Amino acid sequence: MQSQSQSQSTDSSVSSSEYPKLEGYLAEGFYDEVVCADSVARPDAVALVDLINRLPVGELNRRQRAIERSLYQMGITFTVYSDEQGTEKIMPFDIIPRIISASVWSDVELGLKQRIRALNRFLDDVYNERQIIKEGLIPARIVDSCPQYLPQCKGLKPPAGVWCHITGTDLVRDNEGAVFVLEDNLRCPSGVSYVLQNRAVMKKNFPRAFADSSVRPVNDYPARLYQMLRRMAPDLPNPTVVVLTPGVYNSAYYEHSFLAHQMGVELVEGRDLVVENDHVYMLTTDGRQQVDVIYRRVDDTFLDPEVFNKDSVLGVPGLMRAYRAGNVALANAPGTGVADDKVVYAFVPEMIRFYLGEEPILNNVPTYLCEREEDRSYVLAHLDELVVKAAGESGGYGILIGPHATDEQRAEFAEKIRENPRNYVAQPTLQLSRVPTMTGETLEGRHVDLRPYILCESADDVWVLPGGLTRVALKKGSLVVNSSQGGGSKDTWVVASPGQTVARP
């Protein structure tokens, strides 16, 4: 423990006596994003740590409660289970922000842009020419056996070669602070509304520390999103853009409504739309009105019962016909899930080399593919060290965290892996970085991840929101940050380099 802390503080070389120490807080040998190993503030967190130290006892806690109350009143909730009580919870919010330095961010931004360019090339390739398979870089069986690979999308050529317009990549930092991509989330990633709301409440509650920390702004996200969406119908001077939601019982409904509201566009459900002569119309009090661009938050296979899941009542019969005919634009295109598969993930570095001729800027977490025999034997022999994931699952389900699991759980997973090796991958257990977090009256370190949001209009026009959703595992020692499993969120402060725009409190 001791030697690790020592090496870290020299590593980050910011242990200067003029920086304040976060009183009563211990990094406990983990990489902490706010303080160094000796609990002294990192350079970008000086204003924040100063403020926390100066607050009277109990004040942080009071503000924490006040924020929770206001989130509840604003109705920023997600539905836990739908009954008549309308059981709703706010996404737990933690008052201590996560701070990311300008230099770390500039790598992240470049890396994400590179990655999304390669992933879009891959999607276009895999549904058309299949060069990457012909070159022998990815086995055809891996792609074809992926449940998210949709044969119905073969031959589609979305304009500008963009399949994935909106991405929410999950990143983590390890014990040395190195950044890794954990998942790409190319299918309707959610959470950006929390980024904007978290920022709004933080600005209200910590105006001074915020102003002193030169934080980059995030609130132009809806405007950027709208701009991108309307340009997806380049021939129309004033296209009708809508957000398509599964409806009020969807757990992310608040976000769908929030984004439609912020962009000033209609929020529609499948039942509000009809397709006629391969054009999409919405049913209004004045009759039918043509729809040109759909930001759809309905899953691929529910989009169109004519083509995909026949029982879907959330979708619009004929939507894919209209899409193929080029009469409506969809963001994201259907079929992007194939690049989201946890086995395909392992090949993303190869994609970057193959399509772009570049070396990956962001690391993948080393991944063992259980369908390879040698990998599988290694995984089965090291279940107590590894994190095992089901390839098709998301939301923190279907995961075994080896070091935290019981013998029975490990045995159960070993069985599943032997039964269906294609469906499992394993990765070393990363010691995720931590951020000070309110636990009752005191601050303790809790593990976090980061989901930045990327908007891709074309290969040359990729924008990364300077910020993102920091999810935090509120349970001591836990590595699971999903809100469905006891995770909360924090505001994310990306520090501006000289010359960059700074958010005003």
Add this chain to the structure above:
Amino acid sequence: MLSRVAESVYWMSRQIERAENLARFLEVTLHLILDQPENLVDPWEPLVRVTGDEEFFKKKYGHPNQENVVNFLAFDEEYPNSMLTCLRAARENARGVREKLSSEAFEQINEFYLFVNEASRNESLDRTSQFFDQIRQQTLLWSGVLESTMAQDTAWHFANVGRMLERADKTSRILDVKYFNLLPSVEHVGTAVDDMQWSALLLAISGFEAYRRDYHEVSIPNVVGFFLFNRTFPRSVHRCVASAGWSLGEIDQASRKQTSSQSSKKVDALKHRLAFTQVEEVLAGGMHEFVDLLQLELNDIGNTLAEDYFQALIPA
């Protein structure tokens, strides 16, 4: 606007107005019994009768008394028209059209619902005047928010139609309470007790002061006229119908339709009839019968409205 959204906005607004009027029913009755006039008829049974849901009540609660009527109208989660269920439904509707409301409007509905929901779970709550005072504050806030934070666009007009049709219906029902009250004791008409009861009725629609300014003394024809035909008071039936008609006209205009919708024509017809009916005719023909007919017409307008705007465009 989307038909589904228009329908949700319309019902959201109706449901809030309904909750508000239930609070008014209860509040006025609670005030009335505080004065404890000796020969006061049992005030709770008529309250149940005007809802039109006596059967449901009798089955579940038996004989009406203060406790069970307050519980029934305010907090009963099984009764689809209690304040709590109305507000819950209004909030569900609001959630479905949140992007069409101002943030303030949504937050006000949310807060209103949470307030009543918490009250329903609070056993020690004093369920008399203080609670209903707070409800009234909430509803006034809601009206203010609607007026001052929302553009008067099509969504607003649908909300207004919902609010006005519901209010017209409930004003007529508040008047009807008096009819049921009067039935067993016709000889009390004109006594001091009666004066108190009619005043309470005026208080229920916040019209006591406005009425006194116009007429000073309570007289049955004047009170009935005030409820039904007053041209300026915001809760009179005539005023509500006129306002609903105005909104429907604006909705038609916004959609650049050449002809008025059926519902718009029906509202105008009702408005004209109200404008040319005399109080004396109402009393001679029986007030309860008049009010009953009025409620049927209002329901018919509601159904026509749904055909005109909410359903007509869905392909078979």
